[in-house]
Amino acid sequence: MSLAGEQESNLKTLAKHTGARLVLRGQELSIFGTTAQTNLAREMIHLLQNFWQEGRAISDVDILAVRHALNTDRTEEWRSLQDDVLVKTRRGEAIRARTFRQRQYIQAIRSHAITFGLGPAGTGKTFLAALIAVQALLDNEYERLILTRPAVEAGEKLGFLPGDLQQKIDPYLRPLYDALYELIDPERIAALMERGVIEVAPLAYMRGRTLNNAFVILDEAQNTTPAQMKMMLTRIGMKSRLVVTGDVTQTDLPSHQVSGLTIARKILEPVEGIAFCHLSKGDIVRHPLVEKIIEAYERYEGDS
Known part of the structure; x- marks a missing residue:
């Protein structure tokens, strides 16, 4: 069932x-075709063996990654x-990392003080970074975990949302x-947030602070202005x-406003010690x- 997928979508x-x-x-799975076609199918299924033997879900991303590994002679790396x-x-x-680019992204985070993860929705940019950050916090590598993003979508509407300030900004930080x-x-998360060990806040709250011994994630950075990014x-x-x-x-910035992420990439990509990781459609791990x-x-x- 794992190999075949829902309604045999994997096949x-x-x-x-x-x-x-x-x-x-x-x-019993029968494979029909030319020798080259059947050999390729057999090799791909063999590389996916750990997935279907363990009953783990197989996605289009996994199949594409296996095909890429075979095409580039990277089966051992797979x-x-x-x-x-x-x-x-x-x-x-x-x-686990599901693609080679995701693995490079993880390695970059582990080995650089500043890492930029760029790519479309669903590539795991925020999720993987947050997992690494939480594990590092649990391992006492850092004193604090700070998650932030610009609340551009809120704008003047923020004041019309119900509740106190935390309840107002939560919808924009929920991801x-x-x-x-x-x-x-969840109960432990609430306790850690009360103690300030985990902080989830809009970007504006970072101004004027120095973040020592902290793992910080800035999400949705394309919605920062150049001044906010530099800050x-x-x-x-x-x-x-x-x-x-x-x-x-x-x-989501106004059409006349240049994104701080675009400017940062132009200025900082040559800077040693800063990693830029570019994820693509092939790294999307959400619904196909x-x-x-x-x-x-x-x-x-x-x-158009």
């Missing part, structure tokens, strides 16, 4: 990428990718909580790490339709 994807015809009858468990969730599920709940019980980058103090995530194609939606919009915007 259809394998057929699409190999040219072979795959027929599943009970526990196998090591499967052995490298990033963290285990509260439910005991192992989380940053997802990784926290994967590793920490955030210069907040980093001793023994701190900063991950900046964003998608320069999805800015997400990649198709992004491609459809790119075609529309290219034609």
Whole structure:
């Protein structure tokens, strides 16, 4: 069932990428086609063996990554990718990098004081960074975890939302909580937030502060102004790490306003010690339709 996928969607994807015809009858999978087609299908299924033997879900991303590994003679690297468990969730599920670019992104975060993760929605930019940050906090590598993003969407409407300030800004910071709940019980998160060990706040709250011994994630950075980006980058103090995530194609800033993320990439990409990781549609790990939606919009915007 894991290999076949829902309504045999994985078999259809394998057929699409190999040219072979795959027929599943009970526990027996038959592969039809030319020698090259059947050999390729067999090799891809073999590389996916750990997934389907363990009953783990297989996505289009996993199949594409396997095909890429075979095309580029990186099968051993693919196998090591499967052995490298990033963290285990509260439910005991192992989380790994799903693509080579995701693995490079993780390695960059671990080895650089400042890392930029750039790419479309669903590539795991924020989720992976937050998982690394939470694990580092639990391992006492840092005293604080700070999650922040510009509340551009709020604007003047923020005052009309119900509740106190924290309740007003929570909707704009909600995506940053997802990784926290994967590793920490909700009750413990509340206690850590009360003590200031975990802080989730809009970007404006970072002004004038020096963030020492902290793991900081700036999410949705494409919605920062150049001044806000410079302010955030210069907040980093001793023994701190900063991950900046964003998608320069999805800015919510006014049309006349240049994104601080775009400017930062132009200025800082040559700077030693700062890592820029570019994720792409091939790294999308959400529902398969997400990649198709992004491609459809790119075609529309290219034609208009």
